[in-house]
Amino acid sequence: MRLPLQVLNLGLALIALAAGNVLAQQISPDPLLSWNDGATKQAIVEFVAKVTDEEGTDFVPPAERIATFDNDGTLWAEQPFYFQLAFAVDRIKALAPQHPEWQTREPFASILKGDIDSALAGGDHALVEIVTATHAGMTTTEFEQIVKGWLATAKHPKGLPYTEMIYQPMLELLNYLRANGFKTYIVSGGGVEFMRVFSEKAYGIPPEQVVGSMGKLQFEPRDNQPVLVKLPEVDFVDDKDGKPIGIQKFIGRRPIASFGNSDGDLQMLQWTTSGDGARFALIVHHTDPQREWAYDRNSRIGRLDKALDEATAKGWTVVDMKTDWKTIFPTEDATP
Amino acid sequence: MRLPLQVLNLGLALIALAAGNVLAQQISPDPLLSWNDGATKQAIVEFVAKVTDEEGTDFVPPAERIATFDNDGTLWAEQPFYFQLAFAVDRIKALAPQHPEWQTREPFASILKGDIDSALAGGDHALVEIVTATHAGMTTTEFEQIVKGWLATAKHPKGLPYTEMIYQPMLELLNYLRANGFKTYIVSGGGVEFMRVFSEKAYGIPPEQVVGSMGKLQFEPRDNQPVLVKLPEVDFVDDKDGKPIGIQKFIGRRPIASFGNSDGDLQMLQWTTSGDGARFALIVHHTDPQREWAYDRNSRIGRLDKALDEATAKGWTVVDMKTDWKTIFPTEDATP
Numbered sequence: 001m002r003l004p005l006q007v008l009n010l011g012l013a014l015i016a017l018a019a020g021n022v023l024a025q026q027i028s029p030d031p032l033l034s035w036n037d038g039a040t041k042q043a044i045v046e047f048v049a050k051v052t053d054e055e056g057t058d059f060v061p062p063a064e065r066i067a068t069f070d071n072d073g074t075l076w077a078e079q080p081f082y083f084q085l086a087f088a089v090d091r092i093k094a095l096a097p098q099h100p101e102w103q104t105r106e107p108f109a110s111i112l113k114g115d116i117d118s119a120l121a122g123g124d125h126a127l128v129e130i131v132t133a134t135h136a137g138m139t140t141t142e143f144e145q146i147v148k149g150w151l152a153t154a155k156h157p158k159g160l161p162y163t164e165m166i167y168q169p170m171l172e173l174l175n176y177l178r179a180n181g182f183k184t185y186i187v188s189g190g191g192v193e194f195m196r197v198f199s200e201k202a203y204g205i206p207p208e209q210v211v212g213s214m215g216k217l218q219f220e221p222r223d224n225q226p227v228l229v230k231l232p233e234v235d236f237v238d239d240k241d242g243k244p245i246g247i248q249k250f251i252g253r254r255p256i257a258s259f260g261n262s263d264g265d266l267q268m269l270q271w272t273t274s275g276d277g278a279r280f281a282l283i284v285h286h287t288d289p290q291r292e293w294a295y296d297r298n299s300r301i302g303r304l305d306k307a308l309d310e311a312t313a314k315g316w317t318v319v320d321m322k323t324d325w326k327t328i329f330p331t332e333d334a335t336p
Numbered sequence: 337m338r339l340p341l342q343v344l345n346l347g348l349a350l351i352a353l354a355a356g357n358v359l360a361q362q363i364s365p366d367p368l369l370s371w372n373d374g375a376t377k378q379a380i381v382e383f384v385a386k387v388t389d390e391e392g393t394d395f396v397p398p399a400e401r402i403a404t405f406d407n408d409g410t411l412w413a414e415q416p417f418y419f420q421l422a423f424a425v426d427r428i429k430a431l432a433p434q435h436p437e438w439q440t441r442e443p444f445a446s447i448l449k450g451d452i453d454s455a456l457a458g459g460d461h462a463l464v465e466i467v468t469a470t471h472a473g474m475t476t477t478e479f480e481q482i483v484k485g486w487l488a489t490a491k492h493p494k495g496l497p498y499t500e501m502i503y504q505p506m507l508e509l510l511n512y513l514r515a516n517g518f519k520t521y522i523v524s525g526g527g528v529e530f531m532r533v534f535s536e537k538a539y540g541i542p543p544e545q546v547v548g549s550m551g552k553l554q555f556e557p558r559d560n561q562p563v564l565v566k567l568p569e570v571d572f573v574d575d576k577d578g579k580p581i582g583i584q585k586f587i588g589r590r591p592i593a594s595f596g597n598s599d600g601d602l603q604m605l606q607w608t609t610s611g612d613g614a615r616f617a618l619i620v621h622h623t624d625p626q627r628e629w630a631y632d633r634n635s636r637i638g639r640l641d642k643a644l645d646e647a648t649a650k651g652w653t654v655v656d657m658k659t660d661w662k663t664i665f666p667t668e669d670a671t672p
Contacts, residue, residue: 063536063542066544140584183544192585192588193588196588200399206399206589207587207588207589208402208519208586208587208588208589210588214585217581217584217585218577218581219577219580219581219603219607225610226580226603226606226607226610228580228581228584228607235585241554241555244555244562244564245553245554245555245564248476248553248564249528249550249553249571250544250586251543251544252528252529252532252543252544252546253542253543253544267555267562270562271555271562271564274561274562
């Protein structure tokens with residue numbers, strides 16, 4: 001066979017490339033660099049090795065390597081309260097001049113006084129009031145712009161932008177899974193339209209791989225252009241039982257690996273681990289009051305009680321944040 | 337630089353591979369072989385060339401190349417009535433021995449007599465009765481098995497399995513778009529759990545890229561294993577206004593190209609084409625009574641009226657099935 005010159009050149013270029021790859025493999029850094037060596041890290045690596053080994057009995061074809069991640073407390077922090085609530089609080093303050101009635105009406109009055117705990121004392125009813133006042137009545141495009149603007153300027157009490165309060169070890173885990181053919185999803189109680197604004201940039205998870213809670217939408221013409229208006233009505237709550245339901249509705253395949261941090265994730269972990277073949281469930285246990293926060297059974301936010309018991313009973317992997325994570329946030333300044 | 341022998345061997349293998357690729361490109365067949373040359377085929381090719389040209393002003397990054405396809409009448413046939421209704425009818429016949437009351441109760445009595453038109457005369461109420469009797473009361477896994485069994489044995493009146501009543505030109509179009517970096521989705525009024533059973537095998541569209549109508553689900557333990565039970569309650573109807581809403585809920589990005597065949601697709605086409613930048617809308621017009629069916633403005637199924645007017649007014653691409661499609665079904669026997 002005679003080859004044209006450009007093919008030979010291409011061949012030589014590919015030889016060089018292949019040599020580079022060999023070199024890169026020899027010196028390739030640990031993909032889970034921020035995870036301390038130990039049982040947790042080992043469990044992750046062993047699971048991934050098992051399901052990607054084409055010769056093994058636990059092999060899972062790439063199309064079925066679905067991994068689902070809770071967001072609040074699993075991919076980013078959730079203290080002193082859910083970041084989406086911080087967004088809502090800032091939004092209520094911004095909108096207050098147009099709503100003089102809020103000065104005397106709960107839960108708004110307490111929020112405007114800076115007393116979030118009293119505002120939340122109203123329970124689910126208060127939460128729905130807060131969410132609908134801040135997440136409805138605009139188009140989906142307008143809402144996206146509002147969230148973008150907030151993320152660009154708002155700061156967590158620790159002084160960092162919210163999108164820097166994400167967990168470096170979990171970013172590495174997401175990349176590691178994707179490098180091994182997994183499709184990574186967020187399955188969170190958070191609002192889907194809120195998370196989709198930053199999920200791709202923060203986690204490398206595109207909007208279509210984000211499952212979350214949502215309000216009802218209405219399609220209508222506006223200035224001869226169709227828009228989708230966010231209505232003040234809850235459509236779907238992606239928490240607890242809602243997580244496996246959301247997975248079935250939006251993904252239509254049962255995950256082989258799931259990652260959470262609270263009782264709100266228990267049903268997702270149960271659903272994932274009760275499928276056939278190799279399965280993996282991991283719980284992030286917040287045990288580091290110095291670098292992050294320490295909370296579990298009695299926490300108002302991210303309560304981890306039944307899920308921790310079930311993790312023990314069923315041998316799920318539990319991250320001890322303090323000992324398992326070398327680094328917590330991507331920027332060192334994030335540590336308290 | 338000295339290279340180990342295996343790298344040199346790899347290089348030689350890659351040269352051979354590259355030569356093969358050059359050869360393959362030289363003799364590569366038309367990716368839209370079943371489309372006759374003409375304005376329709378040209379419009380498709382020009383749009384794809386435009387959005388994939390990195391130097392051009394209409395370039396769209398691969399991540400945003402979302403294309404959404406209606407299913408019934410767009411990817412597979414829908415006459416003499418929706419195939420999912422054929423499934424429901426067969427299912428009612430199979431379940432009839434356990435439901436003696438159906439012999440005298442509409443819409444079941446008519447269905448059991450083989451009179452579908454009379455059964456459907458009951459309108460939406462009759463349809464809901466039919467759907468809930470056949471699509472609820474079992475787990476999602478059980479339903480999947482039932483649909484699989486039906487697809488493996490049921491035959492369309494034309495004598496073919498339903499999954500062979502798909503359109504060869506549309507299969508080529510799906511492949512062509514995917515080869516050009518598009519992510520292809522089904523957005524259909526059909527039941528999402530029905531379509532997900534065959535979408536990957538029939539169209540190369542994985543379950544997680546299927547958006548459709550759905551019933552409510554319930555998570556519950558059964559024999560110590562969690563299951564998802566299909567409840568007799570409509571959750572979401574993915575038709576008309578529901579299509580752009582479904583796109584926003586499930587995909588979270590506006591498509592740049594949409595494909596439909598009836599007024600039920602109009603809002604999806606409006607939503608797609610009203611975004612910024614290059615956009616593409618295509619309507620499959622059923623004009624071939626010999627090889628397929630001919631119907632539009634007054635059809636009981638797949639009514640194409642307002643959407644055809646808007647296509648004309650806005651210059652959307654309309655497939656004239658009779659003249660634009662060289663082949664209709666993958667197997668020649670499918671032609672009447």
